Amino acid sequence: MKRHLLEAGDLDRDDATLVLDTAAQIEQALAGREVKKLPTLRGRTVVNLFYEDSTRTRISFELAAKRLSADVINFSAKGSSVSKGESLKDTALTLEAMGADGIVVRHGASGAPHRLAHWVRGSVVNAGDGTHEHPTQALLDAYTIRQRLGRLDGVRVVVVGDVLHSRVARSNVWLLSTLGAEVTLVAPPTLLPVGVGSWPVQVSYDLDAVLPKADVVMMLRVQAERMNASFFPSAREYSRRYGLDARRMAVLPDDAIVMHPGPMNRGMEIAAEVADSARSTIVDQVGNGVSVRMAVLYLLLGGAPE
Amino acid sequence: MSLLITNVRPYGEDAVDIRIADGVIAEIGTGLDAGDADVVDGTGLVALPGLVDLHTHLREPGREDAETVETGSRAAALGGFTAVHAMANTDPVADTAGVVEQVWRLGQQAGLVDVVPVGAVTVGLRGERLAELGAMADSAARVRVFSDDGHCVADPALMRRALEYVKALDGVVAQHAEEPRLTVGAQMNEGDRSARLGLTGWPAAAEEAVIARDVLLAGHVGARLHVCHVSTAGSVEILRWAKSRGVQVTAEVTPHHLLLTDALAETYDPVYKVNPPLRTDADVQALRAGLADGTIDAVATDHAPHAVEDKESEWAAARPGMLGLEQALAIVVQTMVEPGLLDWRGVADRMSVRPAGIGRLDSHGRPLAVGEPANLLLLDPTHRATVDPAALASRSRNSPYAGRELPGRVVATFLRGVPTVLDGKAQK
Amino acid sequence: MTERPAPSSELPAPPAPSQQAPLLTADDVARVVDRIAHQLIEKAGDSLADLVLVGIPTRGAPLARRLAARVESFSQQPVEVGTVDITLYRDDLRLRGVRALEDTRLPESGIDGRLVVLVDDVLFSGRSVRAALDALRDLGRPRAVQLAVLVDRGHRELPIRADYVGKNLPTARSQKVEVHLAEIDGLDEVLVTGGVAGGDR
Structure with missing residues (x-):
């Protein structure tokens, strides 16, 4: 494994499989235990450096680090020196001086974790950067798929929604294809990046055409504000053409699952009855997130520093 | 003061001696008598007319922490330049006779190159109403090039009026071609x-759409248009078409767009962030071809110093822009001369003669001939060196060429017969 | 210090019969397992019904299963087995680097109040056993914990002693003790290799 996890492309097939296997072993090791804590990272310091509010991702990382007995420092942009204009580099050097072994970073600018990795000795884990990537989300999605369907190789995954602005979509495209899944992106053309043709995916504008052959449908959050920039005419039209409702869910194969990275816009990209159905893995995804992030922290921070 | 350059090859041709006296080339021949003149050994060196940059950001007034007229002038001289056009996006903006004269005087004081101010097209670069173009043209700075560079003159009616108005000043509008509505939040070339x-x-179309519009306008009103930092293959095609129709359009390409591609963005290192952005390899090839066949008239550096915290x-x-003055000629050697796309006369044409013509500079871009102003440089084309940003004369360090080995070393530069650079070192 | 090679990357190739004679042959291993089984039955006495054999992966796990089978065969008493992966409890990850995890599985009835016998192939520094004890503490509260090992090679770094030892093997610290078991390696044998340098892989 590389020292940092900055994007899904940092993981080859063996690495990605190791993360998923490790997460499974951790989950098994902790199952049913009263003491859900392991001493593995005792004495290590993990900093959660969050420039964007994301309570659920931060809590997931925090829980993962604490279950491995790491010391956790939450450093959020609000109310800190960051909001007084301290540069990313100065913040990095500060964390370095404090002896951070791992830095989990969420930032609004694509590539910010890559820059950070240049300035610190500890491992950097990308917890979402701009419209670039969110690799641990993709890992937990892959974990969830494998858990529910028993495999990833050859699994047909349909990713629906605002691919253009989605770091979750980018990470999933690269990770899932590394792991042998067949990814199809479905979105209005305005919400697909120019250059998507170079990705290892199929592209469709027609959700109804791809659903009958999908093993997994992954719905992306779509912000209603996008319609102000004419990415689509209205929330209603978006929902009609690209939303997953009960009628569409009914044409899925029997064992197909429905995923969503959260937070959901119920009634926009996903109907409530779909989100709450037995096909939905949305709650599993949250729980799996902790196991997968424990695996990532263990594999990156557990060993010898370089 | 008299000076004899011995055994030097003008335009890379047969070796001669060149005598310089009273700021002009006094004599060219073989076996000239040194007499009491200072002798510069030109053995193995190529002599070219002093380079002229149509596009330099000297940052003074306003951002003296990034560059000053003096430090930028020194960088220019070390790059073989004898004249640079100083862009108008200073603080305050160079949109009045007062500011352009201030910049011009600072250049005179530095005395390393002729600093030729560019005047803003619109007040405050805001794209709303014309600045006092005539006052700037009539000032001591004799402004002939007008540009809102950094911003596009996006309003087509305003652009038309600017093109028309500068006809009376023998001026030219240098357009930063970027349709702003298509580049909201843009960070890099749009593509894979x-x-x-x-x-x-x-998107490339954001540049090409404005160039297409402007060549039609320039043709319609019979005005001179200059296109800054052309970066796409499509732009080259539009320019080629416009020139074939007789439109008075000229264009420049930067050294970085001749060499670097958007692959460098994969580092997320903002030293590679520039506007217009680095493009694809196909664009780079088209730009080289366009420069070779003259569709693109000039190499201009878009030298854009930025303080460390801005990069x-x-x-x-990060702010867009990269240094260029000190490496421009080396990159032209690497991308154009070594592959055989331009000979040394071609380099002189694209880096001195044509840019001087576009800027209406009388004493620059002149041939290496008896009686001409002694603005020239001596280049060792065989020398290769690795770029070290810390060793640059610019006050800033944002060179995208750090660590690259590049060919060619400017050994000497002469401004009106006075050496500004000797043995590769600035003389003040 | 490769008493527990990682399962994937460090597996020896199917063992060409080793150059030097094994210290324990397959027959020896079988005899030793039988002997430990007998000792367990004897020492456990009435507690045999509470016995849980917990193997430390990699090779402690099949050893625990073998021991359980022998105990069952000799005593006609069913014995429960489990495994406890100690990787996440090691205090030397920084030195050894991270590795893939292995199974942790305990009997459904748990280990509270029972006699737990940890089973490992080689007892060396004692750090693996210490880690296993830490792991057990998080998994329940046994009545007593004992330790059974196939080979005790000495060089303890912690105050830990085995209750059942198949064979005491005096070794140099630089030497390497390799235990091969049929379930993993294709045959049973115990080798001592190296001796000068290169004891560590």
């Missing part, structure tokens, strides 16, 4: 790489 990197794309940051927060 921006898709993967999650950086907002800057050592996340990509989106």
